[in-house]
Amino acid sequence: MPSRTRPGPAADDTRERIIDAAQAIFARDGFVGAKMQEIADRVGIQRPSLFYHFRNKEALFVAAHEQVFAKIEPVFRESLAPNGDPFVQLDRVSRAVLAVVAEEPDFARMVARTSVDRHPAAVKIVRTYLQPLIDLSVDFVCEGQRRGVFADIDPFFFTLNSWGAALMYFIARDLLAPVAKPTHPRDLARFTTTLLQMGHRALAPNDRRAVVSQRAS
Amino acid sequence: MPSRTRPGPAADDTRERIIDAAQAIFARDGFVGAKMQEIADRVGIQRPSLFYHFRNKEALFVAAHEQVFAKIEPVFRESLAPNGDPFVQLDRVSRAVLAVVAEEPDFARMVARTSVDRHPAAVKIVRTYLQPLIDLSVDFVCEGQRRGVFADIDPFFFTLNSWGAALMYFIARDLLAPVAKPTHPRDLARFTTTLLQMGHRALAPNDRRAVVSQRAS
DNA sequence: CGGCGTCTACCTACACGTATGTAGGCGCTG
DNA sequence: CAGCGCCTACATACGTGTAGGTAGACGCCG
Numbered sequence: 001m002p003s004r005t006r007p008g009p010a011a012d013d014t015r016e017r018i019i020d021a022a023q024a025i026f027a028r029d030g031f032v033g034a035k036m037q038e039i040a041d042r043v044g045i046q047r048p049s050l051f052y053h054f055r056n057k058e059a060l061f062v063a064a065h066e067q068v069f070a071k072i073e074p075v076f077r078e079s080l081a082p083n084g085d086p087f088v089q090l091d092r093v094s095r096a097v098l099a100v101v102a103e104e105p106d107f108a109r110m111v112a113r114t115s116v117d118r119h120p121a122a123v124k125i126v127r128t129y130l131q132p133l134i135d136l137s138v139d140f141v142c143e144g145q146r147r148g149v150f151a152d153i154d155p156f157f158f159t160l161n162s163w164g165a166a167l168m169y170f171i172a173r174d175l176l177a178p179v180a181k182p183t184h185p186r187d188l189a190r191f192t193t194t195l196l197q198m199g200h201r202a203l204a205p206n207d208r209r210a211v212v213s214q215r216a217s
Numbered sequence: 218m219p220s221r222t223r224p225g226p227a228a229d230d231t232r233e234r235i236i237d238a239a240q241a242i243f244a245r246d247g248f249v250g251a252k253m254q255e256i257a258d259r260v261g262i263q264r265p266s267l268f269y270h271f272r273n274k275e276a277l278f279v280a281a282h283e284q285v286f287a288k289i290e291p292v293f294r295e296s297l298a299p300n301g302d303p304f305v306q307l308d309r310v311s312r313a314v315l316a317v318v319a320e321e322p323d324f325a326r327m328v329a330r331t332s333v334d335r336h337p338a339a340v341k342i343v344r345t346y347l348q349p350l351i352d353l354s355v356d357f358v359c360e361g362q363r364r365g366v367f368a369d370i371d372p373f374f375f376t377l378n379s380w381g382a383a384l385m386y387f388i389a390r391d392l393l394a395p396v397a398k399p400t401h402p403r404d405l406a407r408f409t410t411t412l413l414q415m416g417h418r419a420l421a422p423n424d425r426r427a428v429v430s431q432r433a434s
Numbered sequence: 435c436g437g438c439g440t441c442t443a444c445c446t447a448c449a450c451g452t453a454t455g456t457a458g459g460c461g462c463t464g
Numbered sequence: 465c466a467g468c469g470c471c472t473a474c475a476t477a478c479g480t481g482t483a484g485g486t487a488g489a490c491g492c493c494g
């Protein structure tokens with residue numbers, strides 16, 4: 001437990017460096033793919049020393065994810081704070097999350113990985129840290145729908161759609177287009193937000209005829 | 218290679234069943250996470266028998282993905298065939314892909330996994346099978362932009378955004394909401410298409426004022 | 435103030451489980 | 465009887481976690 005009375009001066013630093021290294025490795029390789037040896041190498045210590053700081057691989061996995069979600073959660077929660085105009089909230093959360101993710105691309109990969117992985121360790125992370133954020137999103141959409149501002153589509157689907165759209169870019173970018181020009185996060189936020197806003201406006205309860213006519217064609 | 222002169226009556230069937238099982242396991246666990254033992258169990262044969270049909274794990278991995286992309290690729294390519302109205306193409310490809318994916322959820326997970334995984338085996342799959350589809354999407358957006366129909370945003374970003382939005386639902390659905398009511402693929406396609414259409418219309422070169430005014434607020 | 439015990443942080447060496455891939459045998463079927 | 469398809473048994477490699485040891489910092493106490 002972190003409630004150590006007087007931790008050695010260097011030890012605390014090492015613990016931090018282990019978590020940082022673990023984040024990068026786990027983000028890239030997932031729980032099973034990640035090797036403790038590589039994490040140790042990156043920190044510059046011997047592998048068994050990791051077990052001095054963390055009980056086992058899963059404990060390190062949890063610690064690494066805890067740190068990531070601890071950074072994302074407040075940003076997310078504040079952006080979705082009640083505001084009056086759901087579209088303003090949508091705009092805020094899109095920009096805020098993209099800003100965080102843009103400077104720490106590992107974040108996006110970790111979130112994506114835990115979503116895809118069915119390994120018990122990953123599932124536990126999702127249940128504990130990701131699910132609440134998803135719920136928050138879903139509640140937000142529901143509230144917007146209750147007020148008749150958002151379209152009457154499955155809020156859960158809408159939420160996942162949005163998350164997928166936002167995350168995919170950072171996940172696949174360096175793999176698929178190593179030389180792609182780095183789009184500024186501001187522009188990404190602009191497009192994503194606009195996309196979602198327009199989608200919702202188009203499907204909003206009080207203006208649904210456009211969609212119906214499209215489907216009829 | 219599948220060019221076997223006269224495969225025994227049962228052998229060919231077994232090979233098929235191995236690939237089917239492998240698809241499910243690889244989709245769930247990725248290359249490293251998947252265990253040959255579990256694949257063999259599911260087929261109902263002993264593990265070493267897998268090596269009679271496939272040289273090694275990676276060969277099976279490739280075969281499983283080959284089959285998936287072989288089903289998706291033509292659907293995708295035909296939907297994006299030149300048509301005149303890019304929005305019609307957008308609509309077609311969205312519906313077509315979602316229809317395929319809806320009846321074979323493993324497809325979505327395999328595509329997502331290979332995108333996230335950095336394992337050499339997965340990277341090779343992406344390079345060989347996924348990259349061409351991505352390129353096709355990017356070309357489609359570029360063509361739409363050249364004609365002034367689509368907004369002038371990074372086509373690569375737009376493509377990944379769309380893929381992410383479409384895939385995420387099927388990836389995370391059963392994990393995050395085991396009891397969510399099953400939305401009909403038709404409705405998903407409707408929402409996704411409309412979202413993208415509206416986003417593009419809103420950002421289209423000849424009507425960009427709406428966006429600018431939104432950003433100014 | 436110097437010697438002692440102890441704690442931290444790390445090391446080397448190893449035990450153990452598990453996963454892939456191979457060697458060789460056996461039965462069925464054309 | 466030949467060979468396909470599958471089996472049992474095994475070789476080998478790798479990855480986690482443990483046992484136990486060591487160097488140095490620090491408090492303490494005679």
